[in-house]
Amino acid sequence: MPVIDRRSAILGTLASGWAARGLAQTPPPRVGGAAPATALPEPDETIDLWPKGAPGAPPTLPVETVDERSKDHALNDRAVQGISRPRLVVFRPSTPNGxxxxxTPGGGYRLVVIDKEGYEIGRWLAARGFTVFVLFYRLPGDGWAAGPDVALADAQRAMRLIRVRSADYGIVPERVGAMGFSAGGHVCGDLATRFDTPVYAPVDAADRLSARPCLAAPIYAVQSMAAEVAHAGSRALLLGPSPSAALERAHSTAANVSPRTPPCFLLHAEDDGVVKVENTLAFRAACVRAGVPVEMHLFAQGGHGFGLRGTVGKPVAAWPELFLGWARTQGFG
Known part of the structure; x- marks a missing residue:
């Protein structure tokens, strides 16, 4: 008879209970109430994070709106604001690698840029065997009770739901990582350093599981909230117009790195005129001090917000393969 450890038994019990009651499904985003015109097939599987609605809602819920910013009919560039039903959009590979x-896409904590920093990397990774969950997270300027921890609450909950449903997706629970871009890189770095910080009251059995990613990849990430280094817009929306030094430090990811932080892959362009490269340098230094395995790649050119589409013809185009090569050294993929 096979031996089943306690942890596997808990995961199996949680997953069967989850499947029995079903999952809330929020449709993919629409522009002006209409189905989007897209060059590529849209993902049609979503998982709502909170079964009874997101906690700490403001008196008037924000209204989700989608702005299609692209002028190219063959290339979408949607930005979502007012997210009140945080959720995961799922990209399933044809052959899961476990x-x-x-x-977590960026958007300066003002919006969530779902195509160039979410769906595009989701499709790319899924084509290589990874199951990808793009997070539509709540924004701190919308009045949620969790304030600057609201996106972290969604990220923690998302990690736990991915693990509770791991059998449904052919995922090994110990092989769930995180990747984020720009302000979404701050969400990723926050998750990597404060994965076990209580930022919401448990709502069901899934919250007994760990939210720690097995690895983290903050890409051209907002990291510091110190005024001289921070991305000013992200800092203002996250912390308010005049945060104290203590509040700045509490939400500067480098200050929260510990030996329990997972291995990290860092990437930045030195000519980034939006988020200073010092954000990434400080995070790497903190990882080294804490003994956390870290790999960092700096490129002379690339600017900010390049994702995949903005790398064509530049050396920075190598970054996704660099990430995969590093991830394999961590037993991932």
Whole structure:
């Protein structure tokens, strides 16, 4: 008879209970109430994070709106604001390799840029065997009770739901990582350093599981909230107009790195005129001090917000393969 450890038994019990009661499904985003015109097939599987609605809602819920910013009919560039039903959009590979990534797009904590920093990397990774979950997270300027921890609450909950449903997706629970871009890189770095910080009251049995990613990849990430280094817009929306030094430090990811932080892959362009490269340098230094395995790649050119589409013809185009090569050294993928 096979031996089943206690942890596997808990996961199996949780997953069967989850499947029995079903999952809330929020449709993919629409532009002006209409189905989007897209060059590529849209993902049609979503998982709502909170079965009874997101906690700490403001008196008037924000209204989700989608702005299509692209002028190219063959290339979408949607930005979502007012997210009140945080959720995961799922990209399933044809042949799962057992690993999964939670992807948090950027948007300066004002919006969530779902195509170039979410769906595009989701499709790319899924084509290589990874199951990808793109997170539509709540924004701190919308009045949620969790304030600057609201996106972290969604990220923690997302990690736990991915693990509770791991059998449904052919995922090994110990092989769930995180990747984030720009302000979504701050969400990723926050998750990597404060994965066990209580930022919401448990709502069901899934919250007994760990939210720690097995690895983290903050890409051209907002990291510091110190005024001289921070991305000013992200800092203002996250912390308010005049945060104290203590509040700045509490939400500067480098200050929260510990030996329990997972291995990290860092990437930045030195000519980034939006988020200073010092954000990434400080995070790497903190990892080294804490003994956390870290790999960092700096490129002379690339600017900010390049994702995949903005790398064509530049050396920085190598970054996704660099990430995969590093991830394999961590037993991922």
């Amino acid at each position: 690993a999964a990534l939670l992807v």
